[in-house]
Amino acid sequence: MPTDKAIILVSFGSADDSIRQNIFDRLATELEKFSACEVRQAFTSNFMIKKLARRGISIATPAEEISKLRTEGFKQIILLPTHLTPGEEFDNKIKICTAGDVEIIPPLFSEDCATPFDKKIFATILDCFKKAADEDLILIGHGSPHRHNPVYENLQRLAGEKIHIGVIEESDTPNFSEVVERLKLSRAEKILLAPLLFNGGVHVAEDIAGEKNSWRSRLAAQGYKVRVIRNGLGSFEKFRALYIEKFLAKERCI
Numbered sequence: 391m392p393t394d395k396a397i398i399l400v401s402f403g404s405a406d407d408s409i410r411q412n413i414f415d416r417l418a419t420e421l422e423k424f425s426a427c428e429v430r431q432a433f434t435s436n437f438m439i440k441k442l443a444r445r446g447i448s449i450a451t452p453a454e455e456i457s458k459l460r461t462e463g464f465k466q467i468i469l470l471p472t473h474l475t476p477g478e479e480f481d482n483k484i485k486i487c488t489a490g491d492v493e494i495i496p497p498l499f500s501e502d503c504a505t506p507f508d509k510k511i512f513a514t515i516l517d518c519f520k521k522a523a524d525e526d527l528i529l530i531g532h533g534s535p536h537r538h539n540p541v542y543e544n545l546q547r548l549a550g551e552k553i554h555i556g557v558i559e560e561s562d563t564p565n566f567s568e569v570v571e572r573l574k575l576s577r578a579e580k581i582l583l584a585p586l587l588f589n590g591g592v593h594v595a596e597d598i599a600g601e602k603n604s605w606r607s608r609l610a611a612q613g614y615k616v617r618v619i620r621n622g623l624g625s626f627e628k629f630r631a632l633y634i635e636k637f638l639a640k641e642r643c644i
Contacts, residue, residue, distance in 0.1 A: 394465040396428040397421060397637070398455050400484055401472040401588065403433030405441045409589050413624035417472070417633060424634055428464065430455050434473075434483035452487050460491070469494045470637055472588045472624065475541040476501060477534050495640050498632060503544035511632055512548045518626045519584035519619055526552045526578040528569060530598050530605060531586035533557025545586075551576055555586070556605070558597045566608065573614070580615045590622030 399418050404410055414431060421429050432455040433439050439449050450458065452469060459467055469487060473480050476497045488494055498511055521527040529549075531542055539557075542564060546555045554576075556569040564572075573581070583605055585594050599606045599618045606616050623629045 393426050393428060394463065395426075395468070396430060396459045396464045396466070397425065397468045397470055398452060398459075399429065399431045399470050399472065400452050401431070401433055402479060403435040403438030403442075403449065404589050404591050405438055405445075406591055409591055409622075413589050413622065413630075414472075416627075417624065417630045420630060420634060421470070421637065424638060427468070428459075430459065434479045452484055456487055456489075456492060465491060467492045468637070468640065470633060471495065471497055472633065473497045474531070474586065474588060474623075475499050475539050477532075477539045477541075478536050493640065495636055498636065499541050499545070501540055501544075503541060503548060507636075509548060512545065514629055514632060515586070515623065516553070518623060518629055519582065521552075521582040522580070525580045525582045525617070526554060526573060526576055527582045527584065528554045528556055528605070529584055529586040530556045530558060532593065533559030533562030533565075535559050535561045538562055552578070558593060558605075566605065570609075570612070578614065580617070581609055582617050582619065583609075584619040585622050587622050588624045590620060590625075594618075594620050594622070 399421065401414055418429050418431055432452045433449045442449055456467055469484055469492065471480060471484050474497055480497055484494060500508055519527060542555050542557055546564065549555060554569050554572045556564050556566065583598055585598060587593055597604055599620060601607060606618055609616050
């Protein structure tokens with residue numbers, strides 16, 4: 391059915407073909423099942439866009455894709471970011487696209503993480519990353535070197551005693567040292583590391599699970615028995631369904 395409305399699924403991006411196909415493309419396909427809108431994709435990472443361009447793969451920025459859609463005659467454009475938190479990427483690459491014909495759905499987590507939907511998101515994450523009874527779970531997000539993102543500390547308030555929120559960026563909090571202090575208080579011995587990231591990628595391979603100076607290697611050096619889940623949250627259908635739910639809630643309000 392022809393429509394003058396379009397959705398742009400906006401992600402940070404990835405140069406990994408399997409991530410794009412199994413996470414971004416799957417979510418785009420799932421969106422198409424629930425909406426008559428045209429569904430497009432865009433990346434906020436200029437680095438990823440340029441890297442793919444060298445391989446002959448063209449991905450637009452949000453602003454570029456909006457311009458294309460306007461040229462094609464679309465009158466209403468909705469941006470759906472896969473970014474989990476309202477951080478620097480959202481502020482500088484997505485939020486600035488707000489216009490009369492452009493609606494922007496906020497990132498999955500709100501700033502205070504206190505809404506019923508926030509709690510549903512967190513419960514879904516725990517369902518994706520199931521820890522054993524004798525394990526402590528550490529969920530590792532990106533963090534920001536430019537401004538503190540309160541979402542991570544607010545998520546910790548949702549977590550139980552054996553669940554810890556951390557960030558990769560050492561200048562943001564809760565950082566590695568702060569999480570280790572929590573582990574000591576909980577008398578942890580076995581740890582499950584999981585990415586609080588939509589697609590994971592290089593951050594999982596290097597910063598979380600790498601051989602040198604990663605969370606896994608640093609924790610193992612302190613005597614902890616560490617298990618790692620490498621799949622980003624977008625790998626799980628039940629997590630991707632949260633984006634569909636957020637989009638449909640927005641649709642009802644327009």
